[in-house]
Amino acid sequence: MKIVGVTGTKDSGKTVLVEKLVEGLAGEGYRTATLKHSHVGFDFPGRDTDRHRKAGAEIVVGAGRETFFLLERELDLEEIVAVIDVLDGVDFLIVEGFKSMEYANFSTSTPNEFTLKVVDPFKLEDVDELIDLIKRRSYGLLQGLDCGKCGFKSCSEFAASKVRGYADEVDCRSQPEKALLRINGRPVPMNPFVQEFISKTVLGMVDALDTENLKIEKVDLIIKVQRNR
Template sequence: MKIVGVTGTKNTGKTTLVEKIVEGLSGEGYHVATLKHSHKSFDFPGRDTDRHRKAGAEIVAGSGRETFILVDREMDFDEIIAAIDILDSVDFIVVEGFESMEYANISTSTPNEFTVKVVDPFKLEDVDELIAIIKKRSYGLLQGLDCGKCGFESCREFAAAKVRGDADEVDCRSQPDRALLKINGKPVPLNPFVQNFVSKAVLGMVDALDTENLKIEKVDLIIKCQRNR
């Protein structure tokens, strides 16, 4: 899973750009989700999130005064991304808003240190170029492990290199591909060895159950701790 943002000031074409990116990626066969950030409440029919869905996004999530997949509180960025990844595996999450997120973004007006391309004004003929850039320079959920397996000393150095275009052929090797641990709703970093250990342990228990009629593709295990009374 890779994350790419679309940022910029109001009325600069962010939602149109999101639509075209989603159409471009899904048209190439990628599974795409979108995440919309707003300071207002969400209204589905005819609104931006509805446009994301009609463009081809398989999952649409939003964060503002309410968050949906509907939770009656505002969730932070990593928590929402983890929730989307648990619900369904996608190849790309296209994020509209969230100006402060530390992931590659396309800007329609005001670039920041994670901007890979400024499109001001946005032109439809630029879409193919943007899709190519997104596939090379975006990256997945960084866990802050600073494991060095990507060839960089820290996750932040890796991210900076990806955004600059100095690591187009390099991907993070510590993505939560096999197992994702969340405590109190927040993702907790697991290195690949621990992910593999947890995955094998849980799948071993599942294999011991009566699951002959089930085609197992993904296992979600939720453990609730008993509250002290």
């Protein structure tokens, strides 16, 4: 899953740009997730979920035609990406509103060192060019391994080169494709060998269980660490 951001000041056209990027990627057959950062709450006063929270619930889940989770704290970008990355089949994550994210982005007003292009004003005829930039210059969750498998000395050097167009044909080779380990909600860097080892070990244990009637496509293993209170 590759990540691209849309940044800019309030009412500068970020949401319209996100809509058109999603439409463009979906039109080419890509599965896309979006993440919206806001300085206000997403719950509405007086609704059932609000009443649940005021009654003391630490986590509120709404389920029906849609499913959502409300937590009484703000998750940082890495924690959220780790959750979304567990969902199989997402090709691109488009993030709106995280100004300090170190991923490729488009800016509607205030560019930074990771900005692919300043989109001001936004024009519908520019969508194809922006989609092309996303496909060539965005990248996935960087784990800080500095493994050098991409040909660069560090993850930060790879990211800088990718954004500037010096590595269009290069992708990070240490993405969490086989296994994703999270501790306290945060992804823990694992090189491809460790991912392969963990994947085969866990699947080997699962095969030993009574799972003949199950078509195994993904295995989630959660280990709770008990602490003395």
